[in-house]
Structures are given as C-alpha cells and as structure tokens.
Amino acid sequence: MVDESLMVQRMSGRKLSGLIAATYTPMTATGDLRLDVVPKMVEKLLHDGISGLYVCGSTGEGMSLTTPERQSVAAAFVEASAGRLPVIVQVGHNSLREAQALAAHAQEVGANAISATCPSYFKVSNTQTLVQCMKELASAAPETPFYYYHIPMLTGSNIEMPEFLTQADDAIPTLVGLKYTDTKLFEFQRCLELANRQFDVVWGCDEMLLGATATGARAAIGSTYNIAAKLYRQMTLALTSGQLDAARKWQSQSIEMISTIGRYPFHPAMKAVLAMQGLEVGSCRLPLESLSPTQTQALRNDLQAIGFFDWCRAPAESGRA
Structure with a gap:
C-alpha cells in the first residue's frame, strides 16, 4: 500500500528542467516499428544537450500505435536512456482501460513519469469529469509521477487548467503538474503560481518558448528540439x-x-x-x-x-x- 501523503511529499520536489524532446517513433517505409534506431536517437539528443524525453506523444504518433507497440516503444527509450535523463511516457487513450495498461507498463519498465491526454472522441466538457478520468488512469501507476497533457487543439477539451489543478490536487496523489500545450501565457503563469508554485508546469509551444521562459518556465517539451536544440539553448543562454x-x-x-x-x-x-x-x-x-x-x-x-x-x-x- 502506497502512503499517499508521503507520495505527494516525495513527488512535489521533483521538477523537470531544460529542453525535453518529444521523441519521434522510428518506422520503416511500410509503417512497422524500427526500435533498433532508438539508441542512436537517444545518443544524438544527449549530444545536443536535451535534458529529457517525452515518448509516444503527438510527435511520436502514440495515438496511431497499438497498445503493445506503445509499450515496446516506451521500453526501448527507457532502456536506451539508461538513467541518464528522465523519460516521460504519454499513456493517454480513448479507452481508460487501455490507458491504465499503458500506465502500469510504463511504471514497470522504469519510466520516470507518465503523462496523458484526456479521452477525445467523447469530449470531456467539465473539470469534475476530467479529474475522474485522470484519477482512474493514474491509479494504475501509483508510484510514478503524473503530468496531465493539456492540448485543447487536439482533444477539444478547453477546461481551465488552474481549476483542474486545484480540484485534482487532492484527488490524484501522483499529480505533479502539466504539459501545457496552448498559447495562453496568462493561464500558464496562473498555473505556475498556483498554490505557492507547487506544480511543475512544462511549456509545450516551441514558437513561444522565449515568452514562456520570461514568464517563468523551467522546462519545455517540443518537437523541434529534436532538430534544433542548439538554437533554443542559444536563445535561453542569451x-x-x-x-x-x-x-x-x-x-x-x-x-x-x-x-x-x-x-x-x-x-x-x-x-x-x-x-x-x-x-x-x-x-x-x-x-x-x-x-x-x-x-x-x-x-x-x-x-x-x-x-x-x-x-x-x-x-x-x-x-x-
């Protein structure tokens, strides 16, 4: 049995930092997985100064993969990273049962955190339902930090994130923060400052990284960090x-x-x-x-x-x- 109060205390001090690459899933010309490429991908990203990996998200075509394929991809990136940088596995699914299976597997193979979009075929239209969905999903990985993946342009769920964090704080013991993929810097700032800066809110819009950094972002997850991490590092250094x-x-x-x-x-x-x-x-x-x-x-x-x-x-x- 996991002590929920200790879980919250243990996870609250963990915050991501730097550029986190939303990884691509390597495939053959016919769309089959090519997991033998994963170690080379990880080495390139490490060389470029990437500080974390976000696996099977939108960039990694997670929603186009089967559950066994997603599990194989997650395991391959965890193994290739060999503890040198954190691996966050995106486990969202229209079926919460499948999402739970993905979450449990991510914990089993040693992912540092899980993240999830909400179901999107049947739209989540209120905060209470979103909290219930994410609580059910995250419960399958009770020892792994959880980040909700807010990307309303794809999920169609436009729930206010400060309200979600406030309600989810007590309901989801493993909740540590958000992957915030929207352009509302004002809402992003509110989330950062909520509850004495309790939550780890990670920026997700590469074109606006400068504004987010000025607002207080410590970490960012993005697709173009795969190809131009040095550009963004120059920007941050400047x-x-x-x-x-x-x-x-x-x-x-x-x-x-x-x-x-x-x-x-x-x-x-x-x-x-x-x-x-x-x-x-x-x-x-x-x-x-x-x-x-x-x-x-x-x-x-x-x-x-x-x-x-x-x-x-x-x-x-x-x-x-």
Whole structure:
C-alpha cells in the first residue's frame, strides 16, 4: 500500500528542467516499428544537450500505435536512456482501460513519469469529469509521477487548467503538474503560481518558448528540439545573460524554421529533416501523409535558404545571434 501523503511529499520536489524532446517513433517505409534506431536517437539528443524525453506523444504518433507497440516503444527509450535523463511516457487513450495498461507498463519498465491526454472522441466538457478520468488512469501507476497533457487543439477539451489543478490536487496523489500545450501565457503563469508554485508546469509551444521562459518556465517539451536544440539553448543562454535582443533573434529564427517546415505535412517533414541530419527514422503512419522525393528536396532547399543547417550547428557556448 502506497502512503499517499508521503507520495505527494516525495513527488512535489521533483521538477523537470531544460529542453525535453518529444521523441519521434522510428518506422520503416511500410509503417512497422524500427526500435533498433532508438539508441542512436537517444545518443544524438544527449549530444545536443536535451535534458529529457517525452515518448509516444503527438510527435511520436502514440495515438496511431497499438497498445503493445506503445509499450515496446516506451521500453526501448527507457532502456536506451539508461538513467541518464528522465523519460516521460504519454499513456493517454480513448479507452481508460487501455490507458491504465499503458500506465502500469510504463511504471514497470522504469519510466520516470507518465503523462496523458484526456479521452477525445467523447469530449470531456467539465473539470469534475476530467479529474475522474485522470484519477482512474493514474491509479494504475501509483508510484510514478503524473503530468496531465493539456492540448485543447487536439482533444477539444478547453477546461481551465488552474481549476483542474486545484480540484485534482487532492484527488490524484501522483499529480505533479502539466504539459501545457496552448498559447495562453496568462493561464500558464496562473498555473505556475498556483498554490505557492507547487506544480511543475512544462511549456509545450516551441514558437513561444522565449515568452514562456520570461514568464517563468523551467522546462519545455517540443518537437523541434529534436532538430534544433542548439538554437533554443542559444536563445535561453542569451536571455539569462541579459542579451534580450539576441534572444529575440534566436526565437525569430525558430519561428521562421517552424513556418518553413509547416508548409509541408509537419511531422513527416520533421522526420525528413532528421534524415538530412543523418538520423533515419522513416516515415509516418496514416492518417499522416508522407513526403514525396520532390517535397523532400524542396524542403531541404527552403531550409538552406533560411540558414537552418548553420543554426542547428551553432556552438552552444555562444549567446550571440
């Protein structure tokens, strides 16, 4: 039996920091898993200065994988990380029973935390129901910290997060915070400051990292940290050293990069960029599209035109744009 009061006390001091990569799931051209690529992915991210891994989220096509596949992916990243950086496994599912199975497995293989979206086919429309859903899910991993994954653009659930945190605090012993993937900096700040800064609220919008950092974010989870971690590290270094103009320039380059990639199907394009950087992670599954060879070459040309391949090799110690 887990002592819930001790669980809250033990988990309340744990907070994520730095850039956490929302990892891609490596696949073959036919959409089968290629878990042999995972160790190479982890080594690249460690080399780039990433401080954590977020597995089987939107970026990792978690919702397009079967439960056994998601379990295999989670286990592969935990094993490859070998305790060198935290691994957060996203276990959300339209079936709360399946989500519980994923949560229990993540705890079993040694994930440092679990995270979950709410069910989205049947929309969650009120705070009480959201708390009940997440309580049921998190109960399957009673020794593992839990982060609710707030991404209303995909779940359709627009519940106010300060209200959720307040109600969920007593109901979910393992709750430590949120993955906040929305653009409402004012709500993000309220969540950060709630209950004497009790909760670990992690930012999830790469294009607005500068604003979130200025607001108080200590950690961020994002897709583009896979390909341009050094750019974001430059931005953070510039901000912390008081070079605000330089920090703005780095964020501007991030926005331009994301806008450029966004002219194409985004996640397939991101996988193509990883291949350009020497890391073959394959294509995506339907309903995500695949890039044609013509699109891939056009993407490369577009990224060269904005200087991307220079940015992603920028020396980490420099704070100047």
